[in-house]
Amino acid sequence: MMKPNPQKGFTLVETLVAITIIALALVGPFYAVQQSLNASRSARDQLIASSLAQEAIEYVRSIRDGNYLYNLQNPGATHSWLYGLDGTGGRNCIAADCVVDAKQGTVNTAITPLYINSANVYNQQGAGTVTPFTRRVRLTVVSVSEVRVTVTMSWMTRTVPYTTTVTETLHNWL
16 A cells, blocks of 8 residues: 655745745835835925025015115115116016026026035036026016015926925015
8 A cells, every 4th residue: 555655845836925925025115115215305305495495585585675775875876676686787587587596696587407516505507516406586566565576496306397386575665
């Protein structure tokens, strides 16, 4: 009489099932890590864009304040409160897009990407490495003594376009 010969070890099917389970156990965490990294990059870019938009608002406010101080220190001076932004003494940002470079203290109508230099300072002058960010500033006259400043930041992360807009209202306190 023949004795059954019990096979020891794994069958091919058992091995494939084990490999599949291990692969699924590893893919899930790797996918979660990848999604976390993408979300982190997106949040970083959003924060940078918001800061750059706020910088442009502050620069426009600085021009307004500088015009007030100029007129105060120079009796008889006739600088408008938007001098340098309204077509007098500089570029016209009213109802037209322009760019401001707080680092260089310039206003321009050529819409170009922002650059970042070796000191991690963003600029519009082409000094440093080009970034994915583009900043547009537009002034909309609300009344004789009120203007709405709208800054739109645009950028691409991988192949996805993003936009954020910051709006501030400035008043002529002359």
